Amino acid sequence: MKIYINGNFFSEENANISVFDHGLLYGDGIFEGIRVYNKRVFKLVEHVERLYYSAKAIALTIPMSEKEMIEAVLETCRVNELSDGYIRLVVTRGVGTLGLGPDRCGTPQIIIIASNIQLYPEEFYTRGMKIITVPTTRNHHNAINPAIKSLNYLNNILAKIEANNAGVQEAIMLNSQGFVAECTGDNIFLVKKNQLITPPLSAGALYGITRGTVIDLAQEAGIETSEPNVTRYDVYNADECFLTGSAAELIPVIEVDGRQIGTGAPGPVFKKLLDSFHDLTKSSGTAIFV
Ligand code: PXG
Numbered sequence: 001m002k003i004y005i006n007g008n009f010f011s012e013e014n015a016n017i018s019v020f021d022h023g024l025l026y027g028d029g030i031f032e033g034i035r036v037y038n039k040r041v042f043k044l045v046e047h048v049e050r051l052y053y054s055a056k057a058i059a060l061t062i063p064m065s066e067k068e069m070i071e072a073v074l075e076t077c078r079v080n081e082l083s084d085g086y087i088r089l090v091v092t093r094g095v096g097t098l099g100l101g102p103d104r105c106g107t108p109q110i111i112i113i114a115s116n117i118q119l120y121p122e123e124f125y126t127r128g129m130k131i132i133t134v135p136t137t138r139n140h141h142n143a144i145n146p147a148i149k150s151l152n153y154l155n156n157i158l159a160k161i162e163a164n165n166a167g168v169q170e171a172i173m174l175n176s177q178g179f180v181a182e183c184t185g186d187n188i189f190l191v192k193k194n195q196l197i198t199p200p201l202s203a204g205a206l207y208g209i210t211r212g213t214v215i216d217l218a219q220e221a222g223i224e225t226s227e228p229n230v231t232r233y234d235v236y237n238a239d240e241c242f243l244t245g246s247a248a249e250l251i252p253v254i255e256v257d258g259r260q261i262g263t264g265a266p267g268p269v270f271k272k273l274l275d276s277f278h279d280l281t282k283s284s285g286t287a288i289f290v
Contacts, residue, residue, distance in 0.1 A: 004076045004112035015111075022105050023092025027152030029108075030054040032089040033117070033246045034073070039083045040285030042246075043209045044070055050207060051089060054148045062091055063107055070286070076112040077288045086117035086247065092151065119185070119248050120169060128254030128266050131183065131243075133232055134162035134171040138181035138204035146181065146204040156184040170243065172235065172256065175204040180230040186248045187211040190230065191240035191262075191269040200227040210244040217276045223269065232257065240267035250274050 003015035010016075023029035032051045035042045048069050055062050062069070073087060089112050096105035120129065136159040139146050144155070156173070163171035163184070172188065175181045181204030182188055189211075190197040196218045199205050218225050235241060239262045241253040250273065252266035 001113075001115060002076070002079045004072060004079075004110070006107075006110055007072075009076075009079055017092070017109060017111070018095040020095050020097060021092050021109060022094065022096045022102065023090070023109065023151050025096070025098070026093075026100060027150065027154070028058070028102060028105075029090060029092035029151040030058060030060065031091070031149055031151060032087075034087040034089065035246050035249075035281070036077060036082050036085045036087060036114075036288070037281040037285060039288045041073060041077065041087070041288065042281055042285040043213065044073060044286040046209050046212070047089070047246075048073070050149065050209065051091065054150065055091065057145060057148045058150065059102070060091065060093060060108055062110070064110070069110075072110070073112060074286065074288055076114045080114040082114045082288070086115055088113040088115070090151070117247050119245075120251060124169075125249075125251055126266075128252040128264075129170065130168050130255040131170045131172060131253055132163060132166050132168050132257050133174065134159045134166075136162060136173065138173040138175045140176050141204070147201065147207055149206065160184045172232070173204075174232075178231065179203045180232065180235060181205055182208075183243055186243035186245035186251070188230075188235075188253075189214065189242050189244065190235060190238035191267060192234070192238050194223065194269065196223050196225040196269065196273075197230065197234070197238075198225075198227055199230045203229055208244060210246055210249070213280065214244050214250070214273055214277065217273055217280065221272065221276065223273075236261075238262065240270050242266075242270045242273075250277055 002009040032047045034047045092109045094105035139155045187208040236259040241261045
């Protein structure tokens with residue numbers, strides 16, 4: 001595997017970053033996780049756009065244009081001959097000194113890893129997964145805004161640890177008002193009486209690119225969609241529940257906090273959206289080879 005760091009490619013063994021990089025010392029940086037399907041990078045423009053929005057929010061100036069970033073991602077896929085996989089794009093504040101001050105850092109570091117990811121066992125995708133609600137709440141907007149895909153993922157990691165301690169692999173995180181925000185690495189959807197529901201971004205959900213794609217697919221299929229505030233009561237009484245993310249893709253949920261969701265099996269609306277999602281990933285995306 002060849003890893004891109006600041007315009008050069010390094011073998012895994014030689015892809016090293018300074019211990020004084022503020023990405024490591026303070027979680028000061030941002031990232032994206034992007035899927036590659038059939039030699040095309042799925043929603044590449046959208047991911048790069050979100051990366052630059054995250055950068056803006058943390059007052060980090062990425063030392064290349066969005067167009068150059070898109071080309072760097074494609075070049076990393078080419079060098080690695082990646083036809084299906086997962087790209088991790090990381091931008092750190094850069095190498096600095098001890099002490100928080102971002103002004104102590106030189107140029108931001110850009111790292112691109114073209115690899116693979118499997119978040120959950122295959123059977124979760126066919127039979128559905130069980131999840132719980134955990135005590136750790138989603139970051140408040142006035143702390144680290146949940147829309148920022150920052151390198152500081154401790155909020156979500158703490159929730160994930162709580163889920164793992166309870167014997168499940170994913171968790172619902174509520175916001176500080178008690179409304180459902182999202183899961184630790186996925187957005188959440190409900191189906192109630194054939195309508196598709198997902199918490200609003202203002203509830204503390206990431207502006208998920210798979211979330212946006214699923215909303216588009218539902219609207220194209222004539223399924224009514226809405227983004228109201230959602231409580232655990234709404235989740236328990238949903239006909240269907242599923243999660244979305246670039247890494248997780250679309251995964252059905254059949255039990256939440258010990259309550260069976262719907263029939264306890266992946267539902268018809270989920271299956272329909274999954275089919276159209278697969279069709280889309282086969283036929284769209286930015287071609288790696290032109
Ligand atoms: N919520 C959070 C908190 C996320 O981190 C999503 C939702 C889904 O968004 P997208 O745009 O991917 O549909 C994410 C996605 C990883 C990894 O290891 C990345 C995420 C989640 C889990 C693992 O690369 N980010």
